[in-house]
Amino acid sequence: xxxxxxxxxxxxxxxxxxxxAYVIANGKTVHAEHTQATRxxxxxxxxxxxxxxxxxxxxxxxxxxxxxxxxxxxxxxPLTLRLFRAxxxxxxxxxxxxxxxxxxxxxPPGGSQSPRYRESLLANAVKLVSRARTMxxxxxxxxxxxxxxxxxxxQERKVWCLYRLRTQYLTERLG
Numbered sequence: 001x002x003x004x005x006x007x008x009x010x011x012x013x014x015x016x017x018x019x020x021a022y023v024i025a026n027g028k029t030v031h032a033e034h035t036q037a038t039r040x041x042x043x044x045x046x047x048x049x050x051x052x053x054x055x056x057x058x059x060x061x062x063x064x065x066x067x068x069x070x071x072x073x074x075x076x077x078p079l080t081l082r083l084f085r086a087x088x089x090x091x092x093x094x095x096x097x098x099x100x101x102x103x104x105x106x107x108p109p110g111g112s113q114s115p116r117y118r119e120s121l122l123a124n125a126v127k128l129v130s131r132a133r134t135m136x137x138x139x140x141x142x143x144x145x146x147x148x149x150x151x152x153x154x155q156e157r158k159v160w161c162l163y164r165l166r167t168q169y170l171t172e173r174l175g
Contacts, residue, residue, distance in 0.1 A: 056147075129160065148165060
């Protein structure tokens, strides 16, 4: 290899790392609450996809959750549907425990409930998230070749995230 190709390879790697940092810092999925129209993100001039193009397109329409071209019908699971809607409507698709209880179970944070009732709601929410994770993995993950981990809890920030992209998925998409 000559010095020019080494330099181009280094520039390509730097651009990919910059792109990954952009996706992590600014990436949000495009979701539509009541319409089927979703916006397709632009492709960068050099042919690499933009940050939003790497991310799965997740939306809740009527009683279905859509991820790219896969659908999960939640007509008979209203709490699970509320869970997905809460995450899609949340900023950066993240919810704290209190926000999760408030949006799914209509339990005001730190309200007049007893601590025991609050603990019960939290246990129910954890079960709901676990079941939703199993359903999403089975029905929605094939749309992105299993490149997603659904409903991840971040111990440091104490928030639930709708999904996390796997390193293998990013590597395949970025080339």
